[in-house]
Every structure is written in structure tokens, then in C-alpha cells.
Amino acid sequence: MSEKVFPKDFMWGAATASYQIEGSPLADGAGPSIWHKFSHTPGNTYNGDTGDVADDHYNKYKEDIALMKDLGLNAYRFSISWPRIFPYGKGKINEKGVDFYNRLVDELLKADITPFVTLYHWDLPAALQDLGGWTNRDIAYWYTDYADYMFQRLGDRVKNWITLNEPWVMAFVGHFMGEHAPGMKDLYASFSVVHNQLRAHSKTVKAFREENIKEGKIGITLSNSSHDPATNSQEDKDAARLAHEWTNYPLFLNPIYKGEYPSGIKEYASEFLPHNYENDLEEIKEKIDFVGINYYSGDLVKADTKSFLGGKTVERGLPKTEMGWEIYPEGFYKILKGVQNEYNPKEVYVTENGAAFDDKVVNQGVHDEDRIDYLKKHLEQALRAIQNGVTLKGYFVWSLLDNFEWAWGYSKRFGIVYVDYKTQKRIIKDSGKWYSQVIKNNSFEF
Numbered sequence: 001m002s003e004k005v006f007p008k009d010f011m012w013g014a015a016t017a018s019y020q021i022e023g024s025p026l027a028d029g030a031g032p033s034i035w036h037k038f039s040h041t042p043g044n045t046y047n048g049d050t051g052d053v054a055d056d057h058y059n060k061y062k063e064d065i066a067l068m069k070d071l072g073l074n075a076y077r078f079s080i081s082w083p084r085i086f087p088y089g090k091g092k093i094n095e096k097g098v099d100f101y102n103r104l105v106d107e108l109l110k111a112d113i114t115p116f117v118t119l120y121h122w123d124l125p126a127a128l129q130d131l132g133g134w135t136n137r138d139i140a141y142w143y144t145d146y147a148d149y150m151f152q153r154l155g156d157r158v159k160n161w162i163t164l165n166e167p168w169v170m171a172f173v174g175h176f177m178g179e180h181a182p183g184m185k186d187l188y189a190s191f192s193v194v195h196n197q198l199r200a201h202s203k204t205v206k207a208f209r210e211e212n213i214k215e216g217k218i219g220i221t222l223s224n225s226s227h228d229p230a231t232n233s234q235e236d237k238d239a240a241r242l243a244h245e246w247t248n249y250p251l252f253l254n255p256i257y258k259g260e261y262p263s264g265i266k267e268y269a270s271e272f273l274p275h276n277y278e279n280d281l282e283e284i285k286e287k288i289d290f291v292g293i294n295y296y297s298g299d300l301v302k303a304d305t306k307s308f309l310g311g312k313t314v315e316r317g318l319p320k321t322e323m324g325w326e327i328y329p330e331g332f333y334k335i336l337k338g339v340q341n342e343y344n345p346k347e348v349y350v351t352e353n354g355a356a357f358d359d360k361v362v363n364q365g366v367h368d369e370d371r372i373d374y375l376k377k378h379l380e381q382a383l384r385a386i387q388n389g390v391t392l393k394g395y396f397v398w399s400l401l402d403n404f405e406w407a408w409g410y411s412k413r414f415g416i417v418y419v420d421y422k423t424q425k426r427i428i429k430d431s432g433k434w435y436s437q438v439i440k441n442n443s444f445e446f
């Protein structure tokens, strides 16, 4: 393999999520999600933005799939909105909700685009939050029933499944920092949410095996930020390792692959883990087919006794994206190599990588050189990882379209396609044209 070309059959895609692009959150019998309620609660999102319209993808999905085809994508990662299927989270089924995803999948297959389905990307049915949501142990059963129903309805055409998107963010940004739905600030709740997501994930993997989906594969997508020690001191090294075990893939892959939480979590955070959590570890240790890695940025960690787990992040002084995240491509390699070294997964997919920049339309185009530079530098590190033994099989850029960026609303643009929210017009950015060349050449050099 020449040093700049990806392996043959490497999968090139783009990723999105239901609440961020679809709009029409309550259409055709859908129930409200916790993000519908959170974004409609004053003060929670920039400018009071909500997902009521977003990219209107619920109505424009055919046009957007034609765009994906134009770009030459051979895969597309999207999420299913649980409350469109089960408006109250369990019990009554909303056929019109199922019908939307049936039509979406059929249109993707017609365009020769492989669907990668995320079963949960944070839009929990609000009715389940009324019962405690992810802090209620019974959610493992509610979630598995929902997932198993989707396997039955779409499993004949959808072969690649992701149980959860970024369970760390759901647990801590949503239940400790309070900046995401459901807006809680309770560290004990956060660790219960970690544990119940792992229980739900593994019960679902077991149900998936029983459904016997032909050539089916199932995995989980985890958020990661490369944490390096601010200095060579033992305190900073320890703080960086703890930050890694807490916020990155080990918090979930250790239980899944090794049947226990990372040593630092057991040593310094065991008081927050649910009572008798050990009784669930055997069941959580359920084989998965691939690991999904999300990566955006890296940081330095400095020992700090006032911070949770004794570390605080400090900056390197590197260029930043519009999110204020430092651009650190080497960290991408470290995370990918680290996953392979520690768990040796059969397959790895980059399920999200991308950047927000201050995109402007000039003469009907968007000349986002900064995003091209970001993507190129990260693809170089992804290829380097493959050349160093990482079983990386595909890459999904975040995101296909500019969309609802959670608490930031529509103020941050991550798309390789620009969305004019007043007209809902799509404009392929220069980065989208560049990415389409990457796919055609299977290389970032052409």
C-alpha cells in the first residue's frame, strides 16, 4: 500500500444525529424527547434555539441522500429517534415513525450507501425521564426492547448498528455539568447512568445475537480527547491517566472487554458507582464486533486537588476551532493506537471527526480552507494508525450538514455542506468538494 493511500474497501462516510438534523420532532405521532423539552426551556440553549426545524431532514431526506450520492459517500451514519418509534418510550408503537426510517434506509440502499445506524444519540423519550430515565435500572429493559424492535424492523437491510453515542457525554454533560438534557448536576446519578448504559448496551448486544441478523455487526461509539500530562511530574502523569480512564474509551471498554472498571476509577471514584455494581459486570462483558471512536481535540492535564479526580485541563497554545477546542491531530493517532493496544478490537471505525469554523457564504460558495486543513491533518494520522496496526475500517466526518449543535444551537457549523437556515438551501462547502476527491482517490493526497 503506497504511503498515502487507504486500504481498498475503506469505508468513507458522514455522520449526523436525529435531533440535530430532522426537525418535526412531534410529527406523525412522535412523542417529545428530553432534548425537545430541554431546548424549549428558556436559558438552556444559545439564542433559545431548538430542534423544531433544524435541517428539515424529516422532509428533505431524499434531497440530502442525493447530496450524499453527489459527494460519493459509500456510507452514512445516522441515529433513530426513539420517541418517533415508541412515543412513550415503551408500549404503543408509532408506525408512521417506523415508516420514516424504512423510507430513509430504502433510499440509502437505492443510492448504494451503506447505512450505519446509531440507536441512541441522546434524544430519550421524555416519558421515560419522568420515570428517572437513565438513572432507573429498568431502562436497560426499556432500551433493549426498543433496540430489539428496530433489529426486527430494519435488520433485513441494516447490517451495522451502534448501540449508544458517547455514553460519557450523556452521563456527565447531561447529569453532572447540567449543560445537556436532562440538565442534572449529580455525580452519583452520572455514574449510575454510566452503569445503566453499559447494562443496556450489553443486553442489546445479546438480543442482537439472538436475532441472528445475517452479516450483522454491532458496536458502541465513544467520545475521546487525547490527555497528555502538562509536565513530566508524577502528579501530572497520574492526573492525565485518570482523566483518560474517566473521560475516554477505557471507562466503557474496560467493563465490556475485561469485565471491570478501570483501576483509577475503582480506586478514586468507587463511592459514586452504584451499590453492588459488581453483580452486573459478568453480563456487561459481552463481545462486540467493532469500536466506534469519536475524536475532535486533545489537551494537557495538570494535577489539581480542587478538580474531580485531581486534574484540570490546560492549553498548549495551539490553534483552535470555533468551539475553542485546540487542534491536535497527533492525539487522534494516540487514541486510535491506544484502543488497539489495550483491547485489540476486531474492527475500529472513526464514527466522528470534524471541526466547527466561522463559515461564510461568498459568491455562492463556502471557502473553508481551515476545515480542509483540519481534516487532512487528521486523515494523515488515521492512515498512520492503520500503518501501525490499527484495524481501522472506515471514517465518518462530522458532519454531513451544518446542524443543531446542542446547547450552542445553530451558532456552530460542523458540516461539509452549508445550510442556510432561512431558506433551507444546501451549499456544498470547499471541504465537501475536497472530501469527495479524497473518497475518489482513497487518499488525502491527489
Ligand SMILES: OC[C@@H]1[C@@H](O)[C@H](O)[C@@H](O)c2[nH]c(CCc3ccccc3)c[n+]21
Residues within 6 Å of the ligand: 017, 020, 165, 166, 169, 173, 223, 224, 294, 296, 352, 398, 405, 406, 414
Ligand atoms: O460537537 C460536535 C459533535 C456533536 O454535534 C455530536 O452530536 C456529538 O456526538 C459530539 N461529540 C463531540 C465530542 C464530545 C463533546 C460532546 C459535546 C460537547 C463537547 C464535547 C463532538 N460532537
